[in-house]
Amino acid sequence: AQKVTQAQTEISVVEKEDVTLDCVYETRDTTYYLFWYKQPPSGELVFLIRRNSFDEQNEISGRYSWNFQKSTSSFNFTITASQVVDSAVYFCALNTNAGKSTFGDGTTLTVKP
Amino acid sequence: SQTIHQWPATLVQPVGSPLSLECTVEGTSNPNLYWYRQAAGRGLQLLFYSVGIGQISSEVPQNLSASRPQDRQFILSSKKLLLSDSGFYLCAWSQVVRGGRVSYEQYFGPGTRLTVT
Numbered sequence: 512a513q514k515v516t517q518a519q520t521e522i523s524v525v526e527k528e529d530v531t532l533d534c535v536y537e538t539r540d541t542t543y544y545l546f547w548y549k550q551p552p553s554g555e556l557v558f559l560i561r562r563n564s565f566d567e568q569n570e571i572s573g574r575y576s577w578n579f580q581k582s583t584s585s586f587n588f589t590i591t592a593s594q595v596v597d598s599a600v601y602f603c604a605l606n607t608n609a610g611k612s613t614f615g616d617g618t619t620l621t622v623k624p
Numbered sequence: 625s626q627t628i629h630q631w632p633a634t635l636v637q638p639v640g641s642p643l644s645l646e647c648t649v650e651g652t653s654n655p656n657l658y659w660y661r662q663a664a665g666r667g668l669q670l671l672f673y674s675v676g677i678g679q680i681s682s683e684v685p686q687n688l689s690a691s692r693p694q695d696r697q698f699i700l701s702s703k704k705l706l707l708s709d710s711g712f713y714l715c716a717w718s719q720v721v722r723g724g725r726v727s728y729e730q731y732f733g734p735g736t737r738l739t740v741t
Contacts, residue, residue: 544726554712558729561728609675610727614670
């Protein structure tokens with residue numbers, strides 16, 4: 512069975528602080544994909560990044576960076592110099608089955624001005 | 625480019641009334657399609673997914689049903705709504721990786737806020 516754990520239910524930071532959102536996954540499959548999604552207050556989920564199980568390279572996109580470590584089954588997401596617009600619910604997800612993905616319960620990030 | 629449409633955006637329905645939510649995808653073929661429900665302040669609950677026309681998998685027992693009459697159309701229905709059916713309903717699509725074992729990221733529609741009164 513697959514499982515995604517986002518232990519941080521809520522995080523609150525002040526603007527310009529760095530913040531890391533944790534994601535730990537469980538699967539017995541050797542081929543899988545990991546994802547991060549952002550859900551702003553408007554409600555629509557937005558895809559941020561995909562990582563496959565064979566690529567452990569970390570990735571940076573502007574203020575966003577992702578750290579994928581198979582040894583610890585983690586796929587953490589860091590926002591550098593956070594901004595108020597980063598306030599949202601962030602979901603980590605795992606796909607090992609063509610039919611469906613397993614989502615974490617989400618982390619609510621609040622960035623205060 | 626691909627787009628996904630959902631309607632209506634908001635809906636207020638009395639208990640016991642029927643429901644029909646529609647989702648259509650443009651710009652892709654043979655997508656996987658999904659229906660999720662999100663209660664206020666909660667995570668995503670997968671309700672149904674479909675890997676092809678007429679192929680529906682149900683994830684939770686409930687009074688909802690889904691149908692896929694066309695490749696890019698996915699419908700969520702109920703004959704009689706319950707108060708517990710209130711929530712934010714999201715439709716999504718994804719492509720299957722060649723070989724078919726896993727799928728890529730999901731792209732979500734704007735959602736429907738359903739309030740059952």
